[in-house]
Amino acid sequence: xxxxxxxxxxxxxxxxxxxxxxxxxxxxxxxxxxxxxxxxxxxxxxxxxxxxxxxxxxxxxxxxxxxxxxxxxxxxxxxxxxxxxxxxxxxxxxxxxxxxxxxxxxxxxxxxxxxxxxxxxxxxxxxxxxxxxxxxxxxxxxxxxxxxxxxxxxxxxxxxxxxxxxxxxxxxxxxxxxxxxxxxxxxxxxxxxxxxxxxxxxxxxxxxxxxxxxxxxxxxxxxxxxxxxxxxxxxxxxxxxxxxxxxxxxxxxxxxxxxxxxxxxxxxxxxxxxxxxxxxxxxxxxxxxxxxxxxxxxxxxxxxxxxxxxxxxxxxxxxxxxxxxxxxxxxxxxxxxxxxxxxxxxxxxxxxxxxxxxxxxxxxxxxxxxxxxxxxxxxxxxxxxxxxxxxxxxxxxxxxxxxxxxxxxxxxxxxxxxxxxxxxxxxxxxxxxxxxxxxxxxxxxxxx
Numbered sequence: 001x002x003x004x005x006x007x008x009x010x011x012x013x014x015x016x017x018x019x020x021x022x023x024x025x026x027x028x029x030x031x032x033x034x035x036x037x038x039x040x041x042x043x044x045x046x047x048x049x050x051x052x053x054x055x056x057x058x059x060x061x062x063x064x065x066x067x068x069x070x071x072x073x074x075x076x077x078x079x080x081x082x083x084x085x086x087x088x089x090x091x092x093x094x095x096x097x098x099x100x101x102x103x104x105x106x107x108x109x110x111x112x113x114x115x116x117x118x119x120x121x122x123x124x125x126x127x128x129x130x131x132x133x134x135x136x137x138x139x140x141x142x143x144x145x146x147x148x149x150x151x152x153x154x155x156x157x158x159x160x161x162x163x164x165x166x167x168x169x170x171x172x173x174x175x176x177x178x179x180x181x182x183x184x185x186x187x188x189x190x191x192x193x194x195x196x197x198x199x200x201x202x203x204x205x206x207x208x209x210x211x212x213x214x215x216x217x218x219x220x221x222x223x224x225x226x227x228x229x230x231x232x233x234x235x236x237x238x239x240x241x242x243x244x245x246x247x248x249x250x251x252x253x254x255x256x257x258x259x260x261x262x263x264x265x266x267x268x269x270x271x272x273x274x275x276x277x278x279x280x281x282x283x284x285x286x287x288x289x290x291x292x293x294x295x296x297x298x299x300x301x302x303x304x305x306x307x308x309x310x311x312x313x314x315x316x317x318x319x320x321x322x323x324x325x326x327x328x329x330x331x332x333x334x335x336x337x338x339x340x341x342x343x344x345x346x347x348x349x350x351x352x353x354x355x356x357x358x359x360x361x362x363x364x365x366x367x368x369x370x371x372x373x374x375x376x377x378x379x380x381x382x383x384x385x386x387x388x389x390x391x392x393x394x395x396x397x398x399x400x401x402x403x404x405x406x407x408x409x410x411x412x413x414x415x416x417x418x419x420x421x422x423x424x425x426x427x428x429x430x431x432x433x434x435x436x437x438x439x440x441x442x443x444x445x446x447x448x
Contacts, residue, residue, distance in 0.1 A: 003029050375401060
């Protein structure tokens with residue numbers, strides 16, 4: 001994964017390297033990418049076990065099928081190991097080959113392992129320790145050889161997946177409902193059902209992109225004060241499992257979108273492309289990352305309109321871009337405040353520092369006020385005359401909008417904005433009260 005992230009062109013080299021054998025493939029990859037060994041997630045139970053043995057005079061050897069460059073890097077990073085045996089350019093040191101290498105060093109040994117390839121070694125070891133077995137098949141096959149099991153996998157893996165899929169972020173996808181409410185087309189046929197389905201399509205596709213993003217950022221996340229606890233970075237979810245789940249839910253979302261509306265599928269595909277481009281490149285460029293975030297929010301509104309066959313008006317589109325650009329700036333300013341508290345000057349993997357805070361605040365406040373102005377133009381346009389009995393009643397929304405934006409920026413400046421601003425709106429009591437008031441005003445404008 002690190003190799004492909006570094007340069008996707010290497011993807012085409014892999015089959016040719018593989019033609020010379022697995023060992024050659026591993027060697028070629030190891031020559032080009034080196035992980036940050038000191039940030040790798042550790043198994044605390046195994047580490048305690050090894051440290052206890054080392055105190056008692058045991059020699060601890062890392063015996064791995066990984067390439068020698070990787071093995072030596074781990075030995076140098078963690079003093080628990082005395083030395084290592086590993087694969088080289090011509091030999092893939094696993095299963096019987098690994099057993100032969102071990103027995104050449106000593107006929108008596110204890111062995112810690114977790115895969116089917118380790119079964120033949122367990123059979124010959126004086127003591128066999130099964131560590132976080134890779135599958136139930138391994139546990140069953142090794143049952144008669146195991147002296148001890150060290151399994152620190154949590155029983156409830158579902159909570160890791162809920163955290164990884166970032167289900168709490170799904171609230172942002174409620175933006176697809178906006179065109180349905182504003183156009184009052186929720187009274188027409190299956191529109192409401194289609195929009196609800198579109199919400200889940202967006203949510204699962206977004207979760208697939210979160211997985212992809214976390215794989216891209218795995219090393220940066222491991223040195224981040226809070227992101228290091230994300231399931232992929234922390235080692236709670238394996239990369240193969242994450243990739244499979246991302247593909248299944250991502251392709252499933254696109255397939256479902258096709259049955260809702262071709263226009264919705266086109267918008268959803270556009271969202272996917274922009275998200276992937278953002279994760280791979282744009283988020284590393286100051287300014288472009290926030291424009292992309294504003295676009296991703298706005299696309300949700302456009303998608304909601306595509307589902308019900310409506311066209312987003314110029315004024316609503318303008319309002320969306322300005323307010324979401326402001327909220328993207330809120331997110332960045334909140335991150336800078338967090339960096340300041342941690343006494344750091346620059347964000348890892350981002351092209352901005354805490355010194356940019358004043359500029360971002362100025363742009364954010366200006367964009368917030370422009371969104372208010374665009375909303376005023378939207379109310380004054382002819383678009384709403386056929387949809388509302390009293391469109392002028394929507395002017396009462398403006399004070400609530402101004403107050404909410406002011407509240408968001410003050411909390412950001414105080415360092416109290418810990419979430420995405422839209423998620424903050426669903427958690428903050430003041431924001432929820434303003435939302436209810438705004439809902440009553442919109443409803444009143446429709447029926448009075």
